[in-house]
Amino acid sequence: MSELFGGVGxxxxxxxxxxxxxxxxxxxxxxxxxxxxxRPFRDPEAxxxxxxxxxxxxxxxxxxxxxxxxxxxxxxxxxxxxNEIGNLMLDELEELSTYLERGAGGARALVFYSAREKGFxxxxxxxxxxxxxxERRRDGVPLLRQAHELRRFIDRIHHVFDVFDTVPLTTxxxxxxxxxxxxxxxxxxxxxxxxxxxARFCFPELRLGLVPGFGGIPRLNRDLGNGIVRDLLLTGxxxxxxRAHEVGLISQVVxxxxxxxxxxxxxxxxxxxxxxxxxxxxxxxxxxxxxxxDREKELFTYLFASxxxxxxxxxxVESDDVRPYLP
Amino acid sequence: xxxxxxxxxxxxxxxxxxxxxxxxxxxxxFEKLGIDSYQAMDMxxxxxxxxxxxxxxxxxxxxxxxxxxxxVIGRRL
Numbered sequence: 001m002s003e004l005f006g007g008v009g010x011x012x013x014x015x016x017x018x019x020x021x022x023x024x025x026x027x028x029x030x031x032x033x034x035x036x037x038x039r040p041f042r043d044p045e046a047x048x049x050x051x052x053x054x055x056x057x058x059x060x061x062x063x064x065x066x067x068x069x070x071x072x073x074x075x076x077x078x079x080x081x082x083n084e085i086g087n088l089m090l091d092e093l094e095e096l097s098t099y100l101e102r103g104a105g106g107a108r109a110l111v112f113y114s115a116r117e118k119g120f121x122x123x124x125x126x127x128x129x130x131x132x133x134x135e136r137r138r139d140g141v142p143l144l145r146q147a148h149e150l151r152r153f154i155d156r157i158h159h160v161f162d163v164f165d166t167v168p169l170t171t172x173x174x175x176x177x178x179x180x181x182x183x184x185x186x187x188x189x190x191x192x193x194x195x196x197x198x199a200r201f202c203f204p205e206l207r208l209g210l211v212p213g214f215g216g217i218p219r220l221n222r223d224l225g226n227g228i229v230r231d232l233l234l235t236g237x238x239x240x241x242x243r244a245h246e247v248g249l250i251s252q253v254v255x256x257x258x259x260x261x262x263x264x265x266x267x268x269x270x271x272x273x274x275x276x277x278x279x280x281x282x283x284x285x286x287x288x289x290x291x292x293x294d295r296e297k298e299l300f301t302y303l304f305a306s307x308x309x310x311x312x313x314x315x316x317v318e319s320d321d322v323r324p325y326l327p
Numbered sequence: 328x329x330x331x332x333x334x335x336x337x338x339x340x341x342x343x344x345x346x347x348x349x350x351x352x353x354x355x356x357f358e359k360l361g362i363d364s365y366q367a368m369d370m371x372x373x374x375x376x377x378x379x380x381x382x383x384x385x386x387x388x389x390x391x392x393x394x395x396x397x398x399v400i401g402r403r404l
Contacts, residue, residue, distance in 0.1 A: 118365040177365060197376070200368055202384075237383040240372045 044279040047168055051103025059099070061092040066099070071271040072264060073107035073169070078115040085182040085214075086125030090157055097163040104169060108275065109267035112190065113174040113260045120175035120199070121183025124213070130313040147305040154213050154297050157182075161215050164189040166288055168279035170270035174263035175199050176256070180238075185214035188223065191286060192266055193250040195241040196259040201249065202238035208316065209308035213300035218292035224249060328352050331378075331397040331404075338377050339370060339393070352394030359393075380404060 058067040063079035075096060077083040085093075104110065114120045136146050164171060164186070173187040176196040184201050187193050203220075205212045211233075220229045228247050231237065241253045254262045270278070303309065328336075332352045340347035343360045350359060362370065374396070375382055380403040390396055 178368070198369060198372060200372060235383060235385060237385060238368070238371075240375055240381075242376070243381060 044276045051106035057105045063089040063092045071108040072267040073110045075112045076115050082116050082119045082178050083121035084125035086128040093160045097160040100167045108271035109170045111172045111263045111267050119177025120179045122178045123181025123183045127317050130317050144305045147301050151301045157214050161189045172263040172266050174259035182214045185216040188219040194252045194259050194263045195250045196254050196256050197241050198256050199241040200238045201244050203233055204236045207236045208312040210303050215293050218289035222289050331401050335397050336393050342373050353392055355391045356393055
């Protein structure tokens with residue numbers, strides 16, 4: 001910071017910060033640092049003003065709820081069996097992203113956690129997806145056209161996850177149990193992941209003839225070396241929390257049942273920092289991999305049109321295997 | 328029984344609160360422990376932690392007995 005803003009006064013520093021966030025070329029290295037990033041949240045002061053006006057400050061839906069705990073916005077996923085992400089969950093995640101875009105009620109940090117005993121999220125709702133394919137088939141809609149219809153869902157969830165990724169708050173995922181597929185992708189949008197010892201991380205999508213469709217590969221590539229990314233994706237294996245910590249995927253491993261408590265401490269600590277500094281630092285620390293996210297959407301849509309996917313989904317939903325997630 | 332099998336049976340029975348008396352290496356652990364998919368995943372985590380090994384899920388395809396799981400563990404010690 002001192003090198004970037006060396007010798008300038010507070011007001012000037014603040015103007016520079018806002019200019020950088022707006023993407024203006026402010027005769028500073030900073031404009032190059034953030035060039036190419038996507039910033040739906042461009043002005044920290046305006047964002048804070050919006051937040052002070054935002055109402056209502058809590059939400060209770062069928063799949064998730066949120067409320068403020070001090071300066072932290074606590075988002076609880078609570079949709080059986082394990083927070084599968086289908087149309088209902090997406091609708092309510094969209095509610096949340098709108099709230100975040102409107103200032104998040106003035107919150108300084110955000111924590112996601114799950115109230116479901118078995119995990120954070122088992123990922124996309126594959127039963128809903130399979131049933132949808134069958135229903136559209138009965139309506140005479142060919143698979144290729146269904147893929148284009150699904151693209152709308154993918155575009156919506158990408159927008160929501162991009163908001164979570166770039167919101168100028170410190171975001172924390174407190175995870176346990178299943179952190180699979182789309183649930184893993186949701187956790188990867190967060191700045192910090194705190195996992196209890198029961199957590200397992202997995203991308204089983206290639207087994208279904210797909211790639212992760214909610215931004216998983218670009219965000220994994222942002223966080224990890226490509227060797228472990230290839231291992232995870234190409235074999236569909238899962239990682240336990242301590243191994244995920246070793247490879248740098250998560251920040252802390254804590255005792256079973258303690259992820260939320262620790263995540264709230266992380267949020268509380270982050271909320272002590274200057275709001276503008278966090279807003280300015282975040283896109284520099286964690287740039288959005290826009291080009292690869294767009295490529296992922298194209299690849300996912302292309303792959304979905306293959307009959308391989310329908311056959312794999314059928315096998316999954318009809319399986320009575322105790323370990324249906326095994327590759 | 329081998330040391331690994333004995334340790335495995337003790338670990339699994341304790342984790343899922345079962346009496347291990349009479350458990351053998353050829354027993355099907357899904358049947359003996361009565362576990363669901365979440366608990367099967369949890370058992371894998373417990374085994375990895377206890378034996379300090381990493382077991383890729385695909386090595387467990389078709390593995391249903393304590394003895395079979397002990398062999399997978401043994402290959403990684």
